[in-house]
Amino acid sequence: MTTLLSLPPWFPLHFVPASNLVGILPVLIVGGGSVLVLLADLAVPRRGNLVLPVISGVVVLGALGTAVGQWILNATNPVVFNGAFADDRFALFADFVVLLTALAVICLSPGYLRRRGMEEGEYYILLLASLTGMLVLSGATNLIVIFLGVELLSIPLYVLAGFARDEPLSQEAAMKYLLLGGFASGFLLYGMALIYGETGHTGLAAIHQQLLQGALSHSFDPMLLAGIALLSVGLLFKVSAAPFQWWTPDVYQGSPAIVTTFMSVATKVAAFAVFLRLFSATLAPYRSEWEVPIAVVAIISMVFGNLVAVAQTSVKRVLAYSGIAQAGYILIGVAVGSPDGTQAALYYLAAYAFMNTGAFAVLTILSQRGEDCDRYSQLAGLWRRQPLLAGLMALFMLSLAGFPMTVGFFGKFFLFSAAIHDGQLPLAIWGILTSAVSLFYYLRVILVMFTAVPDADSDTAPTLAGLSLEGTAVASSTAASVGIPAGVVVVLAGVGTVVLGIFPALIYTLLQGITVVHG
Amino acid sequence: MTGLFPGFLILSAAMFSVGAVGVLVRRNPLVVFMSIELMLNAANLALITYARYTHTMAGQVFALIVIAVAASEVVVGLALITGVYRSGHKLNLDELSEMSE
Amino acid sequence: MLFDYLPLLVFLVMVAALGVGLTFGIPLLGPRHPSTAKGLPYECGIVPAETARRRFSVTFYLTAMLFIVFDVEAIFLYPWAVLVRSTLHIFGLVEMTIFIALLAVALLYVWRKGALEWD
Numbered sequence: 033m034t035t036l037l038s039l040p041p042w043f044p045l046h047f048v049p050a051s052n053l054v055g056i057l058p059v060l061i062v063g064g065g066s067v068l069v070l071l072a073d074l075a076v077p078r079r080g081n082l083v084l085p086v087i088s089g090v091v092v093l094g095a096l097g098t099a100v101g102q103w104i105l106n107a108t109n110p111v112v113f114n115g116a117f118a119d120d121r122f123a124l125f126a127d128f129v130v131l132l133t134a135l136a137v138i139c140l141s142p143g144y145l146r147r148r149g150m151e152e153g154e155y156y157i158l159l160l161a162s163l164t165g166m167l168v169l170s171g172a173t174n175l176i177v178i179f180l181g182v183e184l185l186s187i188p189l190y191v192l193a194g195f196a197r198d199e200p201l202s203q204e205a206a207m208k209y210l211l212l213g214g215f216a217s218g219f220l221l222y223g224m225a226l227i228y229g230e231t232g233h234t235g236l237a238a239i240h241q242q243l244l245q246g247a248l249s250h251s252f253d254p255m256l257l258a259g260i261a262l263l264s265v266g267l268l269f270k271v272s273a274a275p276f277q278w279w280t281p282d283v284y285q286g287s288p289a290i291v292t293t294f295m296s297v298a299t300k301v302a303a304f305a306v307f308l309r310l311f312s313a314t315l316a317p318y319r320s321e322w323e324v325p326i327a328v329v330a331i332i333s334m335v336f337g338n339l340v341a342v343a344q345t346s347v348k349r350v351l352a353y354s355g356i357a358q359a360g361y362i363l364i365g366v367a368v369g370s371p372d373g374t375q376a377a378l379y380y381l382a383a384y385a386f387m388n389t390g391a392f393a394v395l396t397i398l399s400q401r402g403e404d405c406d407r408y409s410q411l412a413g414l415w416r417r418q419p420l421l422a423g424l425m426a427l428f429m430l431s432l433a434g435f436p437m438t439v440g441f442f443g444k445f446f447l448f449s450a451a452i453h454d455g456q457l458p459l460a461i462w463g464i465l466t467s468a469v470s471l472f473y474y475l476r477v478i479l480v481m482f483t484a485v486p487d488a489d490s491d492t493a494p495t496l497a498g499l500s501l502e503g504t505a506v507a508s509s510t511a512a513s514v515g516i517p518a519g520v521v522v523v524l525a526g527v528g529t530v531v532l533g534i535f536p537a538l539i540y541t542l543l544q545g546i547t548v549v550h551g
Numbered sequence: 552m553t554g555l556f557p558g559f560l561i562l563s564a565a566m567f568s569v570g571a572v573g574v575l576v577r578r579n580p581l582v583v584f585m586s587i588e589l590m591l592n593a594a595n596l597a598l599i600t601y602a603r604y605t606h607t608m609a610g611q612v613f614a615l616i617v618i619a620v621a622a623s624e625v626v627v628g629l630a631l632i633t634g635v636y637r638s639g640h641k642l643n644l645d646e647l648s649e650m651s652e
Numbered sequence: 653m654l655f656d657y658l659p660l661l662v663f664l665v666m667v668a669a670l671g672v673g674l675t676f677g678i679p680l681l682g683p684r685h686p687s688t689a690k691g692l693p694y695e696c697g698i699v700p701a702e703t704a705r706r707r708f709s710v711t712f713y714l715t716a717m718l719f720i721v722f723d724v725e726a727i728f729l730y731p732w733a734v735l736v737r738s739t740l741h742i743f744g745l746v747e748m749t750i751f752i753a754l755l756a757v758a759l760l761y762v763w764r765k766g767a768l769e770w771d
Contacts, residue, residue, distance in 0.1 A: 568671025
């Protein structure tokens with residue numbers, strides 16, 4: 033790199049070797065992209081054009097391509113910036129999932145924003161800013177960088193949650209997310225302060241060394257444990273695991289559906305990436321101390337999420353509680369702690385991205401002006417109106433429930449078998465029992481779509497250009513240009529859900545041999 | 552220095568607890584927000600105390616970054632609160648609950 | 653084994669007691685001798701001209717919030733200024749230029765969006 037650029041000898045490039053910048057290239061691309069979109073928003077002030085989504089999509093595609101390149105090249109020493117950031121395959125896999133989700137959301141956005149009447153350029157700026165935070169988080173190997181990533185991810189999302197400015201529910205969601213998110217950040221940061229104070233380091237590798245020494249002499253520093261506990265509370269909040277889930281249902285319901293799509297999938301993936309890195313690598317020496325609490329949180333999340341979801345009347349709330357339950361399943365992979373568990377958790381995150389993005393995408397497509405598609409009655413008789421959408425939604429519901437031949441089945445299968453291999457039979461049993469409960473509310477959504485008769489007023493629901501078999505909604509070429517990408521996203525999510533449900537090896541072989549580096 | 556060290560830590564822990572209790576018991580979003588800031592600043596005090604204690608710089612760098620991040624959070628938070636206020640809501644978290652079980 | 657956690661427990665109890673005590677104790681224990689002079693808002697010793705609770709234009713809050721952001725970002729200039737001559741040299745200059753450029757882009761955005769207009 034240095035020879036290519038032929039820099040003068042007095043230029044002290046040794047501070048930031050070029051390899052460092054190459055290592056964080058996806059972050060740089062997306063971060064720079066958000067500045068680019070910001071400037072583009074000034075240059076093209078007309079509302080509702082497709083310039084901003086196209087730029088955002090190209091930026092995310094570029095980052096995705098770079099990440100694929102990094103995966104293929106597979107740097108021998110993936111740690112850059114003095115151990116503050118790792119672009120190992122673990123981080124890159126999380127990057128893939130997050131970037132693909134973001135791409136799907138960007139494809140869905142123009143049509144959704146137009147129907148809901150909130151086409152503001154800020155939307156794409158904030159989306160890319162939050163995405164930058166997620167990419168930072170997936171590779172962070174230093175407490176300072178983890179904190180920066182968490183905040184960079186969260187702060188734009190607070191605004192996005194309240195993006196439907198005229199709707200009280202959206203405002204309420206933003207306020208709750210902000211206050212409870214800030215509360216969790218406080219715990220996270222205080223935990224980090226205690227860990228730093230007891231070890232004298234912020235780098236995860238150095239902290240790991242200190243923990244190893246402590247664990248060898250069987251003396252577990254209580255202040256350090258308190259730090260780990262507070263840090264975990266902060267992160268468990270972000271992944272919305274019970275009992276730290278208070279915010280989830282309200283924020284998921286109140287936020288615009290498109291924001292909920294992004295928030296529920298991408299945030300969870302990024303937060304779980306740092307969670308897995310911390311617990312499977314850095315904090316491994318203290319495993320005897322954290323194994324039981326994490327397992328208990330996993331069980332509480334599975335039981336609480338699945339049981340409460342049964343009683344919900346809002347589809348978004350059902351998916352929120354289902355998200356809490358899914359966080360519980362993924363925590364099984366963390367509690368198991370073995371490489372098997374980490375791989376199973378990563379597999380489940382990828383599976384979750386496909387099925388949850390798909391399910392929320394159907395909701396965004398069905399959302400009309402003034403309100404999101406959220407009540408069961410709005411889904412009633414969807415089969416007669418839009419057979420393809422109804423079929424895909426049913427597929428996503430079955431996959432979330434863990435039906436065979438869907439990606440969700442193998443997600444759960446790998447997690448439970450990892451738990452059994454590790455001798456943690458109770459976790460697997462709780463997982464299977466609660467999955468059985470979850471069938472109830474997932475099947476209810478399907479039942480409503482296929483049997484119930486639609487309301488008189490919902491006959492006017494918009495049919496999607498390119499998706500509706502009658503083709504009635506193709507009013508103009510612009511309607512099609514925003515409708516077709518959205519349709520393609522849902523269909524692709526459906527195809528992915530089935531194909532990966534039949535050939536799980538497609539992803540699982542990628543995961544073989546992923547080792548978690550921590551600086 | 553060693554004599555002062557636990558004192559600062561206890562002060563920081565007390566600030567953190569006052570902040571956490573404040574979030575839980577107060578109902579005005581502005582006061583809740585101030586309590587959150589108190590928690591962050593308690594963590595800052597702990598970071599700087601530990602930086603002195605361990606003779607490392609990382610804590611001070613961390614504290615600087617926390618200050619900048621907290622400022623961004625404040626601005627976004629105040630903007631949201633102003634927005635809620637202007638759209639006619641009363642600034643009381645108990646009344647701000649249209650979504651419930 | 654469990655005994656190791658005793659200091660932690662003591663710490664937690666102490667911290668919780670302090671938090672609750674300070675929050676609820678002060679209004680209970682503090683002596684109260686309200687008088688007109690004490691009730692007045694303190695403004696550098698000058699007698700306040702009117703009530704402090706009057707409504708401010710929302711533009712004031714907007715400007716104040718924007719000021720806070722740009723003001724606090726400037727703290728990164730201080731450690732940089734200490735080190736730029738001695739260790740960072742050109743690299744530090746380039747790095748800080750990028751940082752300031754990002755802030756400038758943000759300012760440009762705020763300006764063009766009309767957030768600096770008073771009316």
